[in-house]
Amino acid sequence: MSEVRFGRGGVPDWLEPMVRFCSRCGAELEFGPIGGEDRDRLACPACGFVFYVNPRLVVTTLPITDTGRVMLIRRGIEPGYGMWAQPGGFLEIDETVRDAAIRETREETGLVVEPGAIVGLYSRLPAAVVVVAFEARIVGGEPQITHESLETRPFGPDEIPWAEVAFETSVRALSDWVAHVRPDLPLPDPSETRRDFGA
Numbered sequence: 534m535s536e537v538r539f540g541r542g543g544v545p546d547w548l549e550p551m552v553r554f555c556s557r558c559g560a561e562l563e564f565g566p567i568g569g570e571d572r573d574r575l576a577c578p579a580c581g582f583v584f585y586v587n588p589r590l591v592v593t594t595l596p597i598t599d600t601g602r603v604m605l606i607r608r609g610i611e612p613g614y615g616m617w618a619q620p621g622g623f624l625e626i627d628e629t630v631r632d633a634a635i636r637e638t639r640e641e642t643g644l645v646v647e648p649g650a651i652v653g654l655y656s657r658l659p660a661a662v663v664v665v666a667f668e669a670r671i672v673g674g675e676p677q678i679t680h681e682s683l684e685t686r687p688f689g690p691d692e693i694p695w696a697e698v699a700f701e702t703s704v705r706a707l708s709d710w711v712a713h714v715r716p717d718l719p720l721p722d723p724s725e726t727r728r729d730f731g732a
């Protein structure tokens with residue numbers, strides 16, 4: 534886990550500019566104790582609105598081929614440009630987790646998947662996200678390049694390019710998948726795969 538600084542407002546520094554003003558009345562929020570809560574909160578002194586800041590859910594899949602390999606994309610956008618990750622993205626307010634998994638996978642790889650078991654659920658405090666990773670069966674579509682990807686290709690459990698995997702949560706999800714399907718294989722040392730950017 535990378536070091537994370539929770540500064541003004543009790544949130545990571547990059548998030549602080551987004552939580553300065555009341556979204557209901559526009560007054561400046563204050564961070565401190567409020568009645569009935571056991572921790573400091575951002576609240577509006579003008580209208581009383583309490584601004585709860587919570588992590589967002591990132592929905593990802595590990596699309597598995599007929600031969601038991603996982604399809605990864607080489608990212609064409611920052612963060613992690615040129616590195617490998619599984620398809621995924623933020624859950625939208627009007628969709629279910631399962632629908633998001635299918636949509637993000639299709640958008641980023643061209644593949645149609647059927648999400649199955651959850652490989653894992655991963656908190657990443659510096660990015661204020663929780664990442665869920667589904668194992669997913671490929672049921673249609675064709676791998677394609679998108680504006681977000683340079684390449685899409687399958688990797689066997691013994692072929693994961695650990696040093697070039699973009700995100701800490703991707704390393705953790707792929708490690709959990711490999712440990713499940715090929716418990717005989719060595720896994721990367723978490724201290725060597727720590728990533729400072731993104732999720």
Ligand SMILES: [Zn+2]
Nearest residue numbers: 555558577580
């Ligand atoms: Zn207000």
